[in-house]
Amino acid sequence: MAKILVIDDDPDFVLAVRMALEAHGFEVEEAATAEEGIEKVLSVQPDLVILDVMMPTGYEGFEAARAIREEHGLKDLPLVILTSLHGKRQVPYRFAPDETYLPVDVFLDKPIEPGALVDTINELLGERREEPKYPL
Amino acid sequence: MKQGDIVVIGGSAAGLTAAITARRHYPDRKVLVVRKEEQVPIPCGIPYIFGTVGSPQKNLIGDAVLEKNGIELLLAEATDIDREQKVVYTTDGEVGYERLVLATGSRPVMLPIPGCDLEGVYSIVKDVEYLSELQQQVEAAKNVVVIGGGFIGVEFADEINKIGGKQVTIVEIAPHCLSLAYDEEFCAEMEKVVASRGIHIRTSARVERIAGDGKVERVVLSDGTEVEADVVILGVGVAANVDLAKKAGLRIGLTGSIAVDRTMQTSDEAIFACGDCAEKISFFGGQPSSLKLASIATFEARIAGANLFGIRRENVGTVGVWSTSVGEVALATAGLTEAMARERGYDVVATTIQGPNRHPGAMPGATNTRAKLVFERHSGVILGGQVMGDATAGEIINAISACVQNRMTAEDIATFQVGTHPALTASPIAYHMVNAAEMAIQQMHEQGA
Numbered sequence: 001m002a003k004i005l006v007i008d009d010d011p012d013f014v015l016a017v018r019m020a021l022e023a024h025g026f027e028v029e030e031a032a033t034a035e036e037g038i039e040k041v042l043s044v045q046p047d048l049v050i051l052d053v054m055m056p057t058g059y060e061g062f063e064a065a066r067a068i069r070e071e072h073g074l075k076d077l078p079l080v081i082l083t084s085l086h087g088k089r090q091v092p093y094r095f096a097p098d099e100t101y102l103p104v105d106v107f108l109d110k111p112i113e114p115g116a117l118v119d120t121i122n123e124l125l126g127e128r129r130e131e132p133k134y135p136l
Numbered sequence: 137m138k139q140g141d142i143v144v145i146g147g148s149a150a151g152l153t154a155a156i157t158a159r160r161h162y163p164d165r166k167v168l169v170v171r172k173e174e175q176v177p178i179p180c181g182i183p184y185i186f187g188t189v190g191s192p193q194k195n196l197i198g199d200a201v202l203e204k205n206g207i208e209l210l211l212a213e214a215t216d217i218d219r220e221q222k223v224v225y226t227t228d229g230e231v232g233y234e235r236l237v238l239a240t241g242s243r244p245v246m247l248p249i250p251g252c253d254l255e256g257v258y259s260i261v262k263d264v265e266y267l268s269e270l271q272q273q274v275e276a277a278k279n280v281v282v283i284g285g286g287f288i289g290v291e292f293a294d295e296i297n298k299i300g301g302k303q304v305t306i307v308e309i310a311p312h313c314l315s316l317a318y319d320e321e322f323c324a325e326m327e328k329v330v331a332s333r334g335i336h337i338r339t340s341a342r343v344e345r346i347a348g349d350g351k352v353e354r355v356v357l358s359d360g361t362e363v364e365a366d367v368v369i370l371g372v373g374v375a376a377n378v379d380l381a382k383k384a385g386l387r388i389g390l391t392g393s394i395a396v397d398r399t400m401q402t403s404d405e406a407i408f409a410c411g412d413c414a415e416k417i418s419f420f421g422g423q424p425s426s427l428k429l430a431s432i433a434t435f436e437a438r439i440a441g442a443n444l445f446g447i448r449r450e451n452v453g454t455v456g457v458w459s460t461s462v463g464e465v466a467l468a469t470a471g472l473t474e475a476m477a478r479e480r481g482y483d484v485v486a487t488t489i490q491g492p493n494r495h496p497g498a499m500p501g502a503t504n505t506r507a508k509l510v511f512e513r514h515s516g517v518i519l520g521g522q523v524m525g526d527a528t529a530g531e532i533i534n535a536i537s538a539c540v541q542n543r544m545t546a547e548d549i550a551t552f553q554v555g556t557h558p559a560l561t562a563s564p565i566a567y568h569m570v571n572a573a574e575m576a577i578q579q580m581h582e583q584g585a
Contacts, residue, residue, distance in 0.1 A: 059248055093261065
């Protein structure tokens, strides 16, 4: 059973994600701050991490992602940013994965359909199974 | 409720081309474009608003082509799609469709660097009002820093430099500018051309933060050095606009773009997607590709537009063909560079030919032109090419792209029948592509392939 760590300071959102992921057979761990999250990355050793950005210190999630990759050397741990940053700030640009500045695998915006989140996780964990559209 | 047999959302390069293609392939169908922008900038022309063209108003895609092709235009923003009822909700009412094309484009990427939200920090937004403001700020600035030394960054820097009286600096994290598209020897030469025009280049430079008191004052690099800046422009790429597709429940790929198959069909059979919003795969190996160019958008649009009521075309994957120019020097690329090919595991033979692009070399307009071709050693199939010279490089590379897309071998290219003329081309004896292929064949034989 894959273990997913959700780092987000919004308990309601974490609960919703927990319910959605547990319904699909994932084990869910939680952290409410980036600091706690990084500790759990090391102690719990999740298979994938979901990170919010707008935690108390602003761009905390971005910094946490860089710390996980650079300071702790976890280059292959799948990281997903899931944030309402774009919706709240109404800026004409987007943040997106970048090898140096934002070393995450996927950048997702809240709100997200539970099914789409599960699809992303499955794809990143290499467990996606799809029926062929047409028999060959 | 309005009704279009074919409804296209988006009116830039992809949307417009998809609509025109649909009109050509399905002349009896009603085609309607839903576009939120009153004026649409020509994407590749944006750098030129600062110097050569002079204004965002002189860099617009006109609407006459819609009228000429009998395509209806609805100026409104699409806010939702009811896939069951086949209705698009817009800020100006509902629009029914039989087939829908999403060409919702992309937005620029902003790097999460501290200070990226300071006044004076801009990304390259395809919006006339935003670009007009940027132009005003740039004209008033003394120091402009462009973060990102890709072709957009280099073109922005050169065009801003043309205004005069400014210190323009390019900050690039890789060891060379343009290194995602060209081999090192071409990048180094182009950097010399850029520097000779008075532009400062800082390569292998990571931006630590953008600093200032409310407004940008300087860019701080990771080696501790600082570059003064009144305006900072980020030219570091774009991300797909998928909000509408996501809301409609269409499948989104891992690259964050709308998932499509080779026919450009999305996870809904009645909906197609093309351009910057659609997921791409590389022509080489089929892995997801992050390349987003107007020329790719239009080729995908010609596939999507043709396939709406029956599959007629398929996408072979993104070859990656583009050019840039600084002053009189042009640099063009198609397919894989030598470095990229080696990195992907190909056994490579690469050859370079240099010589004038007229014959004899004393002909007016003759320019020294360098062409490099990259082949897979065992099959002899061409993987890519690069050309540096004058403006003719832009079309020479298109001929090379045709060779790549058709998986031609060095033997095919060595016996390629070229038309030549003293005032127009290189000599038939020393034609760059043909001779580079001959040299490659020799190397393949020498090394016992």
